[in-house]
Amino acid sequence: MVFSRDAVLNILAGGCDWHSSDAPDDMVLGMCLTTLGLPVTHSPLFHQGRPDDYVKELLARQSPISFHKHWNINPVAVYQLWLIEPNLRRPHSLPKTTEEL
Incomplete structure (x- = not known):
């Protein structure tokens, strides 16, 4: 929320x-x-379950905002895999690139 x-x-x-x-x-x-009288907006990007509760192809087509359940998972790993912007991920998870002059 x-x-x-x-x-x-x-x-x-x-x-x-x-x-x-x-x-x-x-x-x-x-x-x-x-x-x-306050407006409420639903978004399908707020997920009720854990990432493992969904088909990975569905999540791969989305930009999830949150996952509601946290049992039997590592919440930091979920954050790094599904929620953090790709360009802000830790260096070890970034693809290797080279720059040419």
Whole structure:
């Protein structure tokens, strides 16, 4: 989830009711935003599962924004493989190139 500063201020001031600490936060927050009249935008690039839960060809055609689940995976490796911009990856993962004069 990504929020603007104004949206966060509205959420904090809006008096939304958080029923319990184990409630599905995305659903409760979605209801809160709707109640406050704040727009909600869905993107298929926010993934509910881990990268291994999806067909690799699907992810390869996308630019994923996030993955929701983190059990039995290395989150740093997921970040480096799927989320970081290719030109910012660690040098050992960059393809070798040569420059000609």
